[in-house]
Amino acid sequence: MKIILNNREEELTGERMTITRMLELKKFTFRMRIIRVNGKLIPRDEYDSTMVNNGDNIEMIYLMSGG
Amino acid sequence: MKIREIENRLKKFRVGIAGAGGLGSNCAAALARAGVGSFVIADFDIVDDSNLSRQYYFSRQVGMLKTEALKENLIAIRPGLEVTVHNRRLDVTNIPSVFQGCDVIVEAFDSAEMKEMIIETVCRVYPETPLVVGSGLAGWGMTDLLKCRQIDRHLFICGDETSETSDEMPPLAPRVGIVANMQANTVLEILLNKPAS
Numbered sequence: 001m002k003i004i005l006n007n008r009e010e011e012l013t014g015e016r017m018t019i020t021r022m023l024e025l026k027k028f029t030f031r032m033r034i035i036r037v038n039g040k041l042i043p044r045d046e047y048d049s050t051m052v053n054n055g056d057n058i059e060m061i062y063l064m065s066g067g
Numbered sequence: 068m069k070i071r072e073i074e075n076r077l078k079k080f081r082v083g084i085a086g087a088g089g090l091g092s093n094c095a096a097a098l099a100r101a102g103v104g105s106f107v108i109a110d111f112d113i114v115d116d117s118n119l120s121r122q123y124y125f126s127r128q129v130g131m132l133k134t135e136a137l138k139e140n141l142i143a144i145r146p147g148l149e150v151t152v153h154n155r156r157l158d159v160t161n162i163p164s165v166f167q168g169c170d171v172i173v174e175a176f177d178s179a180e181m182k183e184m185i186i187e188t189v190c191r192v193y194p195e196t197p198l199v200v201g202s203g204l205a206g207w208g209m210t211d212l213l214k215c216r217q218i219d220r221h222l223f224i225c226g227d228e229t230s231e232t233s234d235e236m237p238p239l240a241p242r243v244g245i246v247a248n249m250q251a252n253t254v255l256e257i258l259l260n261k262p263a264s
Binding site: 031032033034036039041043044059061062063064065066067 | 086088089090091174175176177178179180182183186187190191200201202203204205218219222224226227228229230231232238243
C-alpha cells in the first residue's frame with residue numbers, strides 16, 4: 001500500500017496494518033515522537049489498535065531531549 | 068498595535084510554564100517583559116551551579132527551588148505579576164489541575180518522554196488550549212536550522228527537531244535562549260490574535 005509519510009510517498013508491503021507494525025517495517029524504533037494519522041494525534045497506547053490504511057497521511061514529529 | 072495596547076491585552080492572560088529549566092525560565096522572562104500578567108509555573112528541581120550556563124537564574128539562587136527562584140526573578144522584572152507555583156513533578160494525573168485556566172501552555176521539559184506525555188495529555192484533556200513545544204536546541208551555531216511551525220490548530224513546535232543534548236552536544240545559552248524566545252514569540256502571536264474578551 002501507499003502512504004504519505006512526512007510529505008513523502010512511501011510504499012509498504014501489505015494492505016492495512018497497525019501503527020506498531022508500520023514502525024517495525026520502517027525500522028523506526030528508538031526516537032521519541034508523536035504520530036498523527038490524517039491529522040489526528042494517536043497516543044502511544046493506541047499504536048497497537050490504530051490501523052494505517054492505503055492513502056493515509058502519516059506525520060511523525062520527533063521529540064528531542066533538552067530543555 | 069501600540070505598546071500600551073499590547074501590554075493592556077497581554078496582562079489579562081495566564082500562561083502555563085511546564086518545567087522551569089532553560090526553556091521555561093527564559094520563555095517566562097520574555098513573556099513577563101512583554102506584558103503577560105499571570106503565570107503558572109511547575110517544576111520539582113532546585114537551581115544548581117551547572118544550570119547557570121543557560122537558565123534564567125543567578126549564582127545567589129543556587130539551592131533554591133526553581134519555581135521560587137523564577138517567581139522571584141519574574142516579579143523583579145514586573146512587581147505586579149501574578150505567579151502561581153507548583154513544586155511537583157508533572158504527570159498525566161496532575162497536569163489537568165495544575166494548568167486549569169491557562170490561556171496557553173508552554174512545554175519546557177528536558178526529557179523527550181515528558182514532552183510526549185504532555186502533548187498527549189493536553190491534546191486529550193484541553194484540546195482547545197494551545198500548546199507550544201520546544202524540541203531540538205542542543206549545541207551551538209546552526210542558527211538557521213531553528214524554526215517554529217504550527218502542527219495543527221493548537222499545537223506548535225519550536226526548535227530544530229533534530230539535535231539531542233548529550234555530553235558532546237550540551238545545551239548552551241544562545242540556542243536555548245533562541246528556542247525559548249521563539250516559544251515566547253509564538254505565545255504572543257496566539258494571545259494577540261485572540262479576540263479581546
